[in-house]
Amino acid sequence: MSLVVMKFGGSSVADADSVKRVARRIVDNKKAGHDVCVVVSAMGDTTDDLVDLAGEISPVPPARELDMLLTAGERISMAVMAMAIANLGFSAKSFTGSQAGIITDGDHGKARILDVTPRRVRKAMDEGHIAIVAGFQGVSQDTKEITTLGRGGSDTTAVALAAALDADVCEIYSDVDGVFTADPRIVPSARKLDRISSEEMLEMAANGAKILMLRCVEYARRQQLPIHVRSSFSSKEGTLVIDPPEGEDVEASLISGVAHDRSQAKITIVGVPDHPGKAAEIFEALSQAGVNIDMIVQNVSAVDTGLTDISFTLPKVEARQAAQFLDRVQDKVGFRSMLFDDQIGKLSLIGAGMKSNPGVSATFFNALGSAGVNIEMISTSEIRISVICRDDQLDEAVRSVHTAFGLDTVSGEAVVYGGTGR
Amino acid sequence: MSLVVMKFGGSSVADADSVKRVARRIVDNKKAGHDVCVVVSAMGDTTDDLVDLAGEISPVPPARELDMLLTAGERISMAVMAMAIANLGFSAKSFTGSQAGIITDGDHGKARILDVTPRRVRKAMDEGHIAIVAGFQGVSQDTKEITTLGRGGSDTTAVALAAALDADVCEIYSDVDGVFTADPRIVPSARKLDRISSEEMLEMAANGAKILMLRCVEYARRQQLPIHVRSSFSSKEGTLVIDPPEGEDVEASLISGVAHDRSQAKITIVGVPDHPGKAAEIFEALSQAGVNIDMIVQNVSAVDTGLTDISFTLPKVEARQAAQFLDRVQDKVGFRSMLFDDQIGKLSLIGAGMKSNPGVSATFFNALGSAGVNIEMISTSEIRISVICRDDQLDEAVRSVHTAFGLDTVSGEAVVYGGTGR
Structure with a gap:
């Protein structure tokens, strides 16, 4: 039995139907005998809507309060995902970043993960539940304030959790099939890669490829954690970001x-x-x-x-x-x-x-x-x-x-x- | 200097303009030299919208996850309220039920408050901040799960916090001017009461008057805490729910x-x-x-x-x-x-x-x-x-x-x- 971390972006959980579709996918992994930990972003445009709301209230909202506001987005998506899984007859428990032990520094809006102590997540999985964790958020080490990780934060949450849980793979789901030789919108003949080294993926992410954020690739590389980039809209294999075994x-x-x-x-x-x-x-x-x-x-x-x-x-x-x-x-x-x-x-x-x-x-x-x-x-x-x-x-x-x-x-x-x- | 707890219901914070209006009202109290702790409900129809979303996902969502979902509502309103206050040049800090020390039993959807330990709220006020607390929510004593207090929960949060903070008064703001001799929609000549005893208010609440929930009146009566029922749309005095001093x-x-x-x-x-x-x-x-x-x-x-x-x-x-x-x-x-x-x-x-x-x-x-x-x-x-x-x-x-x-x-x-x- 292996442990899989599955991360779903906002476009994969944009509405109730998408959430149900993704829930079936998660349950399939559980049925296959894996321990499953899921990381979710906020549904569709939720985060943008919350940012707009903050903008209506104040031109320069305090960073602490903006983090408090934005974390509501993942709270909603993780709870409805747990509901959708329960509706399929499986048991799921959702956890905020704080509950999942995502410990960060106090830099609101772009906090960095200092430590991950996923005791409650581990316990939930040991008891047979599917664990659902809010991406993008954590709690500061010193003052216990709610923080957000900034752009691409949910990917980072997924990779950091996967490393702390000693997962076999971190699957990053989005609305594209994987990593391509070029942006298919510009180069229609671009091909999906089956594998790419973390070093190359790092250069890609640092130079404009938006499929994975730089931070997340750096984290996975440091932890020697394989990332599987794939689509939540198809069951095809995506792209594996993995380094060849040392010495090979x-x-x-x-x-x-x-x-x-x-x-x-x-x-x-x-x-x-x-x-x-x-x-x-x-x-x-x-x-x-x-x-x-x-x-x-x-x-x-x-x-x-x-x-x-x-x-x-x-x-x-x-x-x-x-x-x-x-x-x-x-x-x-x-x-x-x-x-x-x-x-x-x-x-x-x-x-x-x-x-x-x-x-x-x-x-x-x-x-x-x-x-x-x-x-x-x-x-x-x-x-x-x-x-x-x-x-x-x-x-x-x-x-x-x-x-x-x-x-x-x-x-x-x-x-x-x-x-x-x- | 006195300590005032102000509670605003969903209709008082229905949109950005309402939030700004209420923020001015809060700041007025702070300017008058009071320590101010604010309890907010979710904005307008947010809670109903979240319940609808849950209904789209599952006919019988797990109670734990429904609580997780619904608490997003107050999280949003408290953060934007803190932003609106900051925009007026005053400092505000928002706190979830858990952060504010609202300790409950584990009965999801209708949890009862067991204890209130508002250390962080007190500290924030001592440091000169206006404290904003999410109504309706708490954290369970044994398992640290997020809970909600059920109908009228935000009023109960306000009264419980006011008692724990030894507040001078708990002001409950809504869209009506106070407690009336009868429902003005049925009896146009009904008059607003200046005062009512807690015993009478209890009978009123238990027998159909919806302005205050029974639980909240019971709590305030037990703690001998005066409640001031008033409108957030006017500065008129409302109705004071208070018992005559003993012996008088x-x-x-x-x-x-x-x-x-x-x-x-x-x-x-x-x-x-x-x-x-x-x-x-x-x-x-x-x-x-x-x-x-x-x-x-x-x-x-x-x-x-x-x-x-x-x-x-x-x-x-x-x-x-x-x-x-x-x-x-x-x-x-x-x-x-x-x-x-x-x-x-x-x-x-x-x-x-x-x-x-x-x-x-x-x-x-x-x-x-x-x-x-x-x-x-x-x-x-x-x-x-x-x-x-x-x-x-x-x-x-x-x-x-x-x-x-x-x-x-x-x-x-x-x-x-x-x-x-x-």
Whole structure:
């Protein structure tokens, strides 16, 4: 007998019928003899509706109270899921994050899990119940305040619980069939991957693939926990995020997929004095603003002026905050002006085989060149090449690269990845 | 400086605007220098909506999960109330029933409060915050399960908290101005009472006045806690439910009001053998069914048959359950048949002065007689006379009695009561 953690996102439990459908799926796992722990997100648009309600009340609601409000969403979905399972003749018990022992720090709205002590969940399963746990929420270690984990929090809850319960697998259900070689909405010939390494999945998640949040993949990788990404609308196998057993000699696939990201903006600081420490002053200010910088490019300075330009990308939603903080240090740093550009797209080619294959870059840039895509910034890691281009060239760029690496042929040998249907 | 507990019902916090309005009212109390603890019900129809959702999922949802589901309602209202207060520049902290130390038994759906340990609420107020507590919910003493208190539970939460915090007064806000001499929808000339004794309020609540639930009045009476019943839509003083200080010689008012009740049905057991113990067998069966019997009438037995009829009233919603249990004992008891009647109404005249004024009954029955009302059952207590009549004669009966006791004249001297606007 094994222990399975099943996580269902909001679109999988959008209404009463969906809840009943998912309940049957859960019961099937229980019937098969497994211990089952289920993690649920809030139903459909519940969380957005609650955020809207808070917005009607106050432009800047206190973070503690916003967490208290939002946790009502999962409370509703977990209770109705338990009811739906009971209605099928099986016994289920729902638990809030606090009851399930999801212990976090006190950072409301984006708390981090410090510990998981799922004694009540374990006891419920030992007594034969199916355990249902509210995703996205926990309780702070010091002050026992209700916290939420921020975006993708329910995935993190599921992985953390699975690790603490020593589960055999953590199944993440959504409305797509698995991890694809590229976003099927952009590349119709994209293929579902059967497996992907956690390292590659990490790069995918960090570079725009929305199917799994970065935090959740990091957590699972650290705990060596397999994740099974699959659809709640079909019984097909999805994609297994798993590393080959240590010592086993597995030849890495050349390329695992093409990810893309439209959520970033670019800021260019024009006319920065080319002295040591100037870049530090700029990024110090941005760090104080809590801005997450992604790519950074600095050109060589023009010989005659002693000035240089520094460009960087950051999430669009943090751009205003960043601009405000940069304004404050303009005199101190002595730069001339600031340019803002939110019409950019980011494309990332990811593959563990890149490490030992120098030809990848050439193929990659040739593909972009043939498609007439102008490259504005480049950054690389051991298993990834990313470029920034114009937003309206991004889809074509993704398709070109996908084709150039043989990813969209059914007979293609590369095992690959991509964006997601969400 | 005093400590005030303010309780707001669902109609007072139906939407964002109502929440903001109520928040201003709360802040006014804080500005006046009081420590303020607020108890809120779920917003508007939230609880009904959640019950409907549960009904879509399962015809008989497990009680534990239904409680988990319903408690989301107050969680939402308390969080948004705290946000609205924060938006006015004051600090508020919301607490679930569990966090506020509302300790109950484990009877899901109708838990009873066993203890109140509001340490966190007290601490929050000591630190200058306004405390917001979710009504209607608690946590079970033994198993730490989330419970709800059943109908009128938020009033009970407020009174129990007020007692535990040693509050000076518990203010119960709703959409009516206070306690009236009769339901103003039936008797337009009914007047608001300034004061009423807890004993009279108890009889009112037990006999159909819906403004305060019986449990809450009982709790406040036991704790000698004054309740102030008032409207959240006006700043007028409402009705104070308070007993005269012990030893103070207050002449009791003759009549304190006319209550009515349409929620009851009548069952008549026909042809019961007139032997000792037969009535006991019947009411033993009903007690096992968990049915709450109100009035009971047994006629003298007919000399020739040795058989008698027994009639009793009970809540309409419990009638089916009662009939099933009576069916099972028909052979054992040996009664002939059972008649069911849900077209009845109950009228109650209540007044502490009745104790020492034997003329009340005559006036009462004369009034009903003149109005052509046929009386089917009668029951009395020291400070109350109740009768059962036809449902369609009830409104007229209430008006006749109200007039006969001089309650609907502005210059009338009696201080009186009645139903409510809800």
